Amino acid sequence: MKTTDETKLRGAATQGDVILSARDICVAFDGFKVLDHLDLDIYRGEILGFVGGSGTGKSVLMRTILRLLPRQAGDIHMLGIDYDEADEEERIALDMQLGVLFQHGALFSALTVKENIQVPMREYLDLPRPLMDELAHLKIDLVGLAPEAANRYPSELSGGMIKRAALARALALDPMLVFLDEPTSGLDPVGAAEFDELIAKLRDTLGLTVYMVTHDLDSLFSVCDRIAVLGQKKVLVAGTLDAILANDDPWIQSYFHGKRARLLPGNGEQRQAV
Numbered sequence: 206m207k208t209t210d211e212t213k214l215r216g217a218a219t220q221g222d223v224i225l226s227a228r229d230i231c232v233a234f235d236g237f238k239v240l241d242h243l244d245l246d247i248y249r250g251e252i253l254g255f256v257g258g259s260g261t262g263k264s265v266l267m268r269t270i271l272r273l274l275p276r277q278a279g280d281i282h283m284l285g286i287d288y289d290e291a292d293e294e295e296r297i298a299l300d301m302q303l304g305v306l307f308q309h310g311a312l313f314s315a316l317t318v319k320e321n322i323q324v325p326m327r328e329y330l331d332l333p334r335p336l337m338d339e340l341a342h343l344k345i346d347l348v349g350l351a352p353e354a355a356n357r358y359p360s361e362l363s364g365g366m367i368k369r370a371a372l373a374r375a376l377a378l379d380p381m382l383v384f385l386d387e388p389t390s391g392l393d394p395v396g397a398a399e400f401d402e403l404i405a406k407l408r409d410t411l412g413l414t415v416y417m418v419t420h421d422l423d424s425l426f427s428v429c430d431r432i433a434v435l436g437q438k439k440v441l442v443a444g445t446l447d448a449i450l451a452n453d454d455p456w457i458q459s460y461f462h463g464k465r466a467r468l469l470p471g472n473g474e475q476r477q478a479v
């Protein structure tokens with residue numbers, strides 16, 4: 206059941222294109238700075254691919270935005286609301302607009318797929334059991350899992366099914382914004398391409414905004430509207446694939462113009478080489 210506040214929040218989203226903005230974010234562990242005065246905007250309805258070298262802080266930023274990690278400085282506004290200034294009711298309404306798919310799915314192993322999907326429903330909503338069952342089955346269908354998957358435990362699922370079940374759980378409360386941490390890692394190329402297609406379809410049909418941390422060049426070339434690159438503890442550049450390809454930062458050059466990247470459709474270099 207959507208609360209009045211949630212309806213208000215959805216209204217707020219239509220007033221501007223920035224759904225989430227992070228400014229001057231600083232995060233350090235034992236004095237070691239991981240993020241230093243980082244700025245980032247996420248636009249409504251986009252699929253934003255987030256890349257950066259290993260250990261540069263992609264997961265830390267995602268967890269900071271989700272407020273799972275404390276920050277030393279900086280502001281995070283969602284739908285124009287400063288979370289730190291929000292009252293309890295607003296915080297709950299904002300939290301309900303965020304869905305997360307963690308890197309390895311992070312499903313509860315003792316719960317079935319259906320029960321996993323119902324965890325956020327139980328936490329935030331007060332629904333009768335038959336309705337929760339119906340909603341869970343809808344989500345299972347939405348992510349392309351067979352109805353039988355509902356009563357399976359995570360240990361009985363393939364890697365691709367785990368990702369889909371975790372995505373169904375991320376979508377349990379019909380969020381506006383979903384965070385995906387390396388959603389295609391561990392999937393074979395066919396499974397990864399199918400997952401990318403699913404993300405694009407959900408964005409188109411549900412109007413989702415997607416923030417996707419990824420190392421997968423295929424995903425970056427095929428489904429992302431914008432790409433943000435993390436380096437030197439900041440967002441070095443954020444823009445369209447063409448803008449990123451034209452950037453002369455050495456790491457960006459080697460990442461996007463390396464041997465693997467040249468083989469991908471959509472990369473101008475490959476078209477020249479053929």
Ligand SMILES: Nc1ncnc2c1ncn2[C@@H]1O[C@H](COP(=O)(O)OP(=O)(O)OP(=O)(O)O)[C@@H](O)[C@H]1O
Pocket residue numbers: 234239257258259260261262263264265266
């Ligand atoms: N809870 C924590 N406590 C201390 N240090 C941490 C913590 N979480 C992350 N770090 C450190 O922050 C840095 C960035 O880590 P993070 O996991 O964000 O990198 P990443 O860019 O996601 O890397 P990868 O692509 O390899 O997953 C690393 O040096 C890591 O050791």
